[in-house]
Each structure stands twice: as C-alpha cells, then as structure tokens.
Amino acid sequence: MSEPSRTTPLHDEHVALGARMVDFAGWRMPVQYRGIIDEHNAVRTGVGIFDVSHMGEFRLFGSDAKAALERIVTNDLDRIDVVGHALYTVMCDEDGGIIDDLIVYHTGDLEYLVVVNAANRETDWAWITSHLPSAVEAVDESDRTALVAVQGPGAVAVVSELAGTGWEPPERFSLGEATLDGIGVLVARTGYTGEDGVELFCHTSHAVALWRLLLSFPEVTPCGLGARDTLRLEMGYALYGSDMDRGVDPVSAGLGWVVPKTKSGYIGDAAIARIREAGPSHRLVGLTVNEGVPRHGYALLREGAEVGKVASGTFSPTLGHGIATAYVPAGLAEPGTALEMEIRRKTVEATVVRPPFVKETSLTASGS
C-alpha cells in the first residue's frame, strides 16, 4: 500500500474540526470528531452529517440501459420503473459471488445512477463497463461528485428548511432535487444508519459550502466512519469486505431479499438458484454478547469446537453491549441458538438473534 491515500473535497474541513483521520479503502477519512458514541447518539436522536464522497458514482445512459443493468444486478429494476425511485441490490459473478452491494437510482427515462463502495470502485467500473452493450454509455462521475449523508430524525427538517417553502422532500428510497442556498443538489432519501434522512450529491466544487451550510445548524453534528459503522451494524446492514465478499453469495449473506426468485437472466442466476435449492451451508447471523466487545475475526464456538468467526463486531452505543455478525453452519442459524465467543482470554456467551439489533428508529416510527 505505497500509493498515497486520496482525499475528499472536505478533507481540510475535517482536519479543521479536529477529526482523527484514518486510511480507509485508499482514502484519508475522518473516523471521529468528538467521539464515536456522541456522534452515534446525535444521529439516533438529532442530526448527523457524514462525508461519504469517497463512494463511487456511475451514470448509465441509453435506450438499452435498463436491460443492460438488469443483467448485471440481482434485484428487479421493474421495482423502480417510476423515475426517481431507488433500489438496493448486489451484483454477482457467474458463481454467485458478490462483487459489490450498490444502490441504483432511476434518474431519468433512459438513465440510471449507480452508487458503489469506495473500495470496489475500480473493480465495479471494470465489471459494469465490460458487460454493457455499445448502445449504453457509462460515465464515471466519482471524481467530480461529492456526497454528504444527512441522517437522523431531524435530518429532513434541516434540508427542508434550506430548500425553502414549497419544497417537498422525496419519499423514502426516492430521489429529488433541491437548491440549498444556491447549491444545486440531488437529494436521495436513503442512508446507512437506520434513521430517516437523505444523501446529498453535489459537484465537488460546492462540497465545502454545502458542508458549512449544514453545520450552521446548531443541531447538526459532524460524524465519522466510526459512528457510521456502529449505526449500520445496529441495523444489521451488511458491510462489503466484512459481511460479504466475492467468496459468498447473497442468499448465504442474508440478502436473498435483493434476489427475487421470479427474476432470471442476470449474471450468477444459475449458481444462486442452485444454492437456494440446496440451502446454503452457512448463513450470516446476528449475535449479541453480554460481556466484552466482539471484533472481526474472533472465534465462535459450539461445545468447545470452532464453528465460525466474527464478520463485523462492535459495542452498540444504543444497547450498551456487544453485537456482531458471523457466518455459522446453517443448522446453528436459528435465533436463540446459544454459542460461545472467544474474546481474547475469555469465552463469553453469544446468542443468535435476528437483526436489526435496534428495533425502533425514526424510520420504523414513521412507518416506512
């Protein structure tokens, strides 16, 4: 890893705010400002903003764009036939191995916006463009696109106030436009925290102004990748590289819901159908522990024998105890199954639970 880390257009803002910067997926990113738990709680109870400009944005245009994308992703684009709707999905290789998880936004009649993980940007671009017919044009907009997530029960109110009277926020998992103090943004009612909120796309040249504008609200807290991870894990949202990778299929990863049984004709369909038919040998499950903090790689035991390793683990600020995900043999995946986890020198009880770990948020409260 001798290549210097890339920086987002907000790098100097983070440093000025006293953020602790770390290398993540080839990017120099803030892991925390004042503290992970403070930032986590700000998102659960108020408003937090995250710089996620490191993520990749691709646009696809052309009369065959939908058909081409249908072949690449597992989820059914008919679900977002209405322009402005968004869809969470994965894309797989021929063996059903997950190449990445992504959100597809239906941005126009013959146009789609695809948002991918920073760590997979180059892989994804190569994969997608190699599977496009000549009638479809693809543009990698990542380098000129900044992305700021505004998350929390008060997030939409902040953006609405900036957008002015008469502006209607987009519905959940939909996309809209707004002008915030002169800055044109795409507003996606999506996020990775389990709270209501939006993600704002803008040109990199406007990123600093947008960031400062949001921070001018006293109720808005800048949040780093540390809180992003604790928030997403409390919801049981999978993280590429920890909970899934090329070596695992979406059914085993608990993402069968983004692979409609009725759909075929996409890359990996035969392999995934076989896995579904036979049943996966291992499944990703949620786990809670009553002591210690689970971390990636810790061993899971059943009657003293190792049955798996922790995929994602953290201390849950909302619940006040450790939570984790892990791949375990399918026979041990039932909620309530008692396992043990080796947390360094100690062996503690670990119980299989069905995520989300945190059941009630501003999203569940609003019934969406």
Next chain:
Amino acid sequence: MYPKDLKYDREHEWVRLEGGIAVMGISHFAQDQLGEVVYVDLPTAGVVLSAGDSFGEIESVKSVSELFSPVSGEIVEVNDALSDTPETVNEDPYGDGWMIKVSLSDPSQVDALMDADGYEAFLAEAE
C-alpha cells in the same frame, strides 16, 4: 494534561506514589487515543505483578489495549467502579479513573519512570 506529581511509562500508564503504594491509571494521551472507553477489565486484589506484566485490558468502541504495570508488587486495591462507569477513564484519567493500587516490592522502579516533562517530550517525539 500531564500532572507534574506523576510518573509515566512508554505504554502511557501513569503512577502516583502514596507512601509505599503506587496508584496507576492511563494518561490523557492514552484515553484520547482510545476514544470513549466502554470496558475496563481489571484483576482482583492479591494478584502479584512483575514490572512489564499485563494487568488488564481497556476497550473502546474502536479498539482494545492491554494495560501493563511498570512496577512490581502486589495489587492491594482495584477500582471496581470502572466496571459500571468505564467512561470515568476519559473524564478523569488521573482522579476517579485510577485503576489499581500496588504495594511496591521495589520502589526504585518508580524513579526510573519519566516525569511529566520527559513524557511530553516522548509524546512529541513519537508524533
């Protein structure tokens, strides 16, 4: 941030002498690096430590660190309150955030530790 009446080691523990007893905790720098502490795992009184021994673990949301004793002796008291309020280590690292008290078997080990100026110079160098 680094009280003058304390001694410090390279693992970022501090030691305060109270007669023949050494009170120990972790420095402001250590608690700041860890972030919000969520668990402190300490031994029980009666355990005998040699200088350099691990005497426990401290865990934040993001990471876990071992605690090392820079001195030898028997643990005579443990700050049990930290199991319920581990955040005290962040809020008051030199006061209520103390961790163990050790009856020194070799008080000269304390003299070998860094004073506040020496520790701050060590931190500046490490940066």
